Amino acid sequence: MNLNLLSYLIFLPAMMAIAMWTARSCHRNGRVWMLGIFDGDAPFVDAINNVLLVGCYTLNLGYVAMVMSLWEPITGLEHMLATLVHRIALILLSLAAIHFTNIGVLLVWSLLRARDLAPQQPTLTNTSLP
């Protein structure tokens, strides 16, 4: 069997599984954060969350499939292992970067939201004073 094909056969299902698992964990655990950001509007949050999940799937799986077309020809078993591990590492690092960016966006958005809500109390007390 062609070694390139063999490594694609290992690479594609494994990376798809990892990409989908990451997206799903974001979907499950990001919900609480988004409920905080959007004032607990559950139907709205679920709608956004589902669309984001599908967007995550298409972008990540598309990326995994697209980089698969850029592999160099593999000459031997040793070369195959080295290339496979290197390519898997690249995907995992990109997923990690995207994941931490997601967490950062949620965190910053929540902080901005909290800051926007906080000044309302002083203004309320000021208006009630006179």
Add this chain to the structure above:
Amino acid sequence: MTNLTVLTYFIYLPIVLALTLYVARILFRNARVFMLDIFNGRAEIADSTNRLFEVGFYLLNIGFALWVMEIHGQLNGTQEVVEKLAGKVGGFAIYLGIVLFAHLWLFFRGKRKASEARRHAIPTVAPLQA
């Protein structure tokens, strides 16, 4: 199969069509919440606008999928078919993800504009009652 390019087309087409249908269905099932908000809960106009956007989404993306389908040059062997297919499908999936997020942004914008319009509408009503 003698002609590998034709074989690749016949694998590519069902994949991209199914992907477009899946993404569109998820997106527009969840876009209903946005549309109802934008049109102040008038379900009839919200649903028909949603449907119009969905048809536009199909036309745009299936059109793009067919536009980029053509394979230039000769394909030699299974490995090249797999690589070409992965590159095409992956690129299309990334494009679809970007279009999906663009739609989501559009819906967010519509929702924000609608809530701004409502906020401006309240002061004009309040003096009339007073």
